[in-house]
Amino acid sequence: MIDKLTYSERQSASFILVAVAVVGLLMAAFGNSNQLGVHGVIVMIFAAALLYPVLSAIYAPEPVEDREASYYDDPIKVGIVLAMAWAIFGMFMGVWVAAQLAWPNLAFDAAWSTFGRLRPTHTSGIIFGFGGNALIATSFHVVQRTSRARLAGQVSPWFVLFGYNLFCVLAVSGYFIGVTQSKEYAEAEWYADLWLVVVWVTYFILYLRTLARRKEPHIYVANWYFMAFILVVAMLHIVNNLAIPIAWSSAKSYTIWPGVQDAMVQWWYGHNAVAFFLTAGFLGMLYYYLPVRAQRPIFSYRLSILSFWGIVFFYMWAGSHHLHYTALPHWVQTLGMTFSVMLLVPSWASAGNALLTLNGAWDRVRSDATLRFMMAAAVFYGLSTFEGSFLAIRPVNALSHYTDWTVGHVHAGALGWVALITFGSIYTLVPTLWKRERMYSAALIEWHFWLAIAGTLIYIFAMWNSGIIQGLMWRTYTGENTLAYSFVDSLVAMYPYYIARAFGGLLFLIGAAIGCYNIWMTVKAVPSTVPATPDAPETAAAVPGE
Amino acid sequence: MAELFHRKIERSSIGFAIAIVAAASVGGIIEIAPLFTIDGTVEEAPDMRVYTPLELAGRNIYVREGCYACHSQMIRTLQDEVERYGPYSLAVESKYDRPMQWGSKRTGPDLARIGGKYSDFWHVAHLMNPRDVVPESNMPAYAYLARTPLNLNDLSQHLAVQQTLGVPYTDEMVENAARDAYGQAVPDTDFASGVSERYGEATQVRAFDGVATQVTEMDALVAYLQVLGRLTTAAYQNTAAPELPPEPVE
Numbered sequence: 001m002i003d004k005l006t007y008s009e010r011q012s013a014s015f016i017l018v019a020v021a022v023v024g025l026l027m028a029a030f031g032n033s034n035q036l037g038v039h040g041v042i043v044m045i046f047a048a049a050l051l052y053p054v055l056s057a058i059y060a061p062e063p064v065e066d067r068e069a070s071y072y073d074d075p076i077k078v079g080i081v082l083a084m085a086w087a088i089f090g091m092f093m094g095v096w097v098a099a100q101l102a103w104p105n106l107a108f109d110a111a112w113s114t115f116g117r118l119r120p121t122h123t124s125g126i127i128f129g130f131g132g133n134a135l136i137a138t139s140f141h142v143v144q145r146t147s148r149a150r151l152a153g154q155v156s157p158w159f160v161l162f163g164y165n166l167f168c169v170l171a172v173s174g175y176f177i178g179v180t181q182s183k184e185y186a187e188a189e190w191y192a193d194l195w196l197v198v199v200w201v202t203y204f205i206l207y208l209r210t211l212a213r214r215k216e217p218h219i220y221v222a223n224w225y226f227m228a229f230i231l232v233v234a235m236l237h238i239v240n241n242l243a244i245p246i247a248w249s250s251a252k253s254y255t256i257w258p259g260v261q262d263a264m265v266q267w268w269y270g271h272n273a274v275a276f277f278l279t280a281g282f283l284g285m286l287y288y289y290l291p292v293r294a295q296r297p298i299f300s301y302r303l304s305i306l307s308f309w310g311i312v313f314f315y316m317w318a319g320s321h322h323l324h325y326t327a328l329p330h331w332v333q334t335l336g337m338t339f340s341v342m343l344l345v346p347s348w349a350s351a352g353n354a355l356l357t358l359n360g361a362w363d364r365v366r367s368d369a370t371l372r373f374m375m376a377a378a379v380f381y382g383l384s385t386f387e388g389s390f391l392a393i394r395p396v397n398a399l400s401h402y403t404d405w406t407v408g409h410v411h412a413g414a415l416g417w418v419a420l421i422t423f424g425s426i427y428t429l430v431p432t433l434w435k436r437e438r439m440y441s442a443a444l445i446e447w448h449f450w451l452a453i454a455g456t457l458i459y460i461f462a463m464w465n466s467g468i469i470q471g472l473m474w475r476t477y478t479g480e481n482t483l484a485y486s487f488v489d490s491l492v493a494m495y496p497y498y499i500a501r502a503f504g505g506l507l508f509l510i511g512a513a514i515g516c517y518n519i520w521m522t523v524k525a526v527p528s529t530v531p532a533t534p535d536a537p538e539t540a541a542a543v544p545g546e
Numbered sequence: 547m548a549e550l551f552h553r554k555i556e557r558s559s560i561g562f563a564i565a566i567v568a569a570a571s572v573g574g575i576i577e578i579a580p581l582f583t584i585d586g587t588v589e590e591a592p593d594m595r596v597y598t599p600l601e602l603a604g605r606n607i608y609v610r611e612g613c614y615a616c617h618s619q620m621i622r623t624l625q626d627e628v629e630r631y632g633p634y635s636l637a638v639e640s641k642y643d644r645p646m647q648w649g650s651k652r653t654g655p656d657l658a659r660i661g662g663k664y665s666d667f668w669h670v671a672h673l674m675n676p677r678d679v680v681p682e683s684n685m686p687a688y689a690y691l692a693r694t695p696l697n698l699n700d701l702s703q704h705l706a707v708q709q710t711l712g713v714p715y716t717d718e719m720v721e722n723a724a725r726d727a728y729g730q731a732v733p734d735t736d737f738a739s740g741v742s743e744r745y746g747e748a749t750q751v752r753a754f755d756g757v758a759t760q761v762t763e764m765d766a767l768v769a770y771l772q773v774l775g776r777l778t779t780a781a782y783q784n785t786a787a788p789e790l791p792p793e794p795v796e
Contacts, residue, residue: 114686116612211559259640316573325622327637402652
């Protein structure tokens with residue numbers, strides 16, 4: 001991979017890595033024995049691990065071919081491998097924390113392994129590690145293919161990919177040693193947050209510059225979603241993470257937002273992390289890989305416009321539905337509820353658009369598990385957005401909030417939508433990238449599909465049951481008008497469901513492991529000699545299905 | 547017509563990016579900015595006191611351990627919650643909370659008014675191993691907190707940042723943060739009197755973890771738990787169930 005870089009590009013890569021290592025050294029020196037110091041050491045190791053291959057190939061022969069005549073796929077390949085590695089890590093942590101709720105002694109009396117510290121390693125591992133790497137990889141792929149242009153940079157795609165993974169490593173390793181802001185889905189501390197801003201700005205510039213090279217006059221719809229993902233996540237990340245460190249030599253900071261304002265900012269962030277990280281970005285995937293795999297154009301261009309702007313505008317109002325009946329002023333709760341209900345229109349427009357695109361390709365859905373992954377993802381997207389709007393209604397939320405119902409809802413989205421669309425996209429992408437005719441084993445994709453579906457269904461049914469039971473027990477009164485159940489009564493009722501949930505998660509994890517094996521075997525296989533259709537900027541169709 | 551217009555902005559990546567930022571900014575601005583300007587968003591509570599350095603350190607341990615992943619600190623305006631946990635939470639009660647710990651999940655009960663509900667002894671036993679006290683519990687054991695000495699060195703820096711952010715800590719409080727933290731957990735020393743002087747007579751000064759010779763993380767966390775819901779009595783006034791906070795358990 002390094003042989004594709006020129007000598008001067010290898011030099012700038014080395015320079016960047018040395019600079020990162022120096023920052024790590026400073027962190028280690030100033031943080032001495034505290035958590036910042038530990039992270040300094042991790043930064044140095046990370047930079048050194050990348051510097052080694054660059055330096056050992058620095059005088060290797062330079063590339064001779066015209067690089068602009070081909071797409072830049074190396075960072076995409078690495079991104080997919082990283083995404084799958086994070087998937088296994090994040091899902092394993094998920095199964096572990098789920099098991100801890102059923103068998104609390106699985107924390108082994110250590111500090112780093114208690115539920116509160118492990119939970120964010122699961123959420124960040126999945127959202128940022130698995131989801132984020134998958135988004136970066138697929139966005140690099142989609143923007144090149146739909147623009148018929150090579151990525152506008154040789155080193156910057158690597159910077160984005162590895163810089164982003166450094167953020168993920170700092171975030172997740174921090175939780176184990178107690179570095180956290182406690183802001184859900186934004187737990188990483190101030191220095192990791194600053195680093196992510198640098199990476200993200202580079203990502204955006206790279207994306208815009210690649211779009212600027214496009215040979216098509218119009219920007220394809222998948223890129224709208226990727227742009228919204230990059231831009232809005234930047235806004236959310238910066239505003240929610242504004243904080244003052246107690247010292248430059250300390251990992252600890254205090255957010256500038258107090259109490260009720262902090263709650264509002266946090267859930268404005270939290271809900272829109274769902275919207276723009278876990279929805280917009282993955283809709284970008286859907287709008288490219290689904291039509292490619294189904295070999296049909298998107299059903300309706302108008303519906304895509306409607307749903308895109310609906311999502312961008314409505315979602316940003318919806319966060320306050322996380323704060324119904326709290327000390328947040330009533331008018332904000334009402335706005336959040338109203339917009340959450342309206343959100344159903346663009347959400348179902350997207351899901352409908354995806355499913356109607358499959359019209360005429362149902363035979364392929366039946367025979368091709370990869371396409372079925374994407375179909376199921378669109379169905380779960382439709383279901384979980386409906387459930388989301390429903391749960392945002394105040395009286396419904398009175399019952400569901402604080403219970404496992406919310407957890408089930410999130411996983412209908414995370415397992416059913418995000419993970420399934422990602423696996424479908426990756427199974428479409430891997431053979432293309434590595435120039436193989438198809439995946440190593442279609443049977444293993446079937447296995448993965450059914451394990452994933454079974455795991456998801458077991459998970460969400462368990463959480464519907466536990467959540468609704470819990471919510472009802474808390475509000476049940478006796479004939480004498482006193483509360484019928486103590487909290488512990490409701491806890492005891494949860495155990496069977498906690499076991500079922502851990503089992504569902506385990507099935508899902510096994511499916512992902514099978515997927516890794518299948519990808520690995522595909523990569524190892526002999527490349528097909530004749531590419532089916534040439535895949536280069538000069539030739540390929542820009543927009544799927546056209 | 548609209549479609550034609552859209553065809554046009556689809557041709558400009560910068561234009562498209564600007565349109566996205568514009569459309570996405572409205573909701574947040576309208577919902578967040580007024581929370582700072584509309585009076586009454588945060589109620590008045592003249593008796594509201596700040597966290598002592600020991601309680602603040604305890605709060606940071608609560609944050610660090612992710613207790614918020616299982617416990618809320620936000621009693622909603624629902625009858626069953628008020629009956630189970632006490633008067634519903636007011637915005638003013640978390641006005642010094644950075645970050646807020648309202649939480650989103652109750653695997654365990656709400657803790658907004660846990661202060662005074664149990665003795666220190668109960669909390670320590672419970673945190674050492676919850677199943678010793680409540681056999682059905684799935685809360686993790688936190689025995690290591692009792693083994694870990696509290697880091698007092700940077701407490702002044704903590705208070706200084708809070709002061710910058712508008713929490714009414716005096717310079718004297720900032721300066722004496724480490725001493726006050728020590729004094730609050732080690733009664734019968736000269737340091738202890740400073741705590742009541744600066745933070746009020748009602749401040750609880752005692753060996754929270756039962757060991758009066760050392761300040762541990764357990765001291766700090768229990769001190770924090772025991773003050774939850776007791777920084778102001780505002781929630782007990784003008785609510786559906788006016789009463790005074792219950793007497794703390796000894």
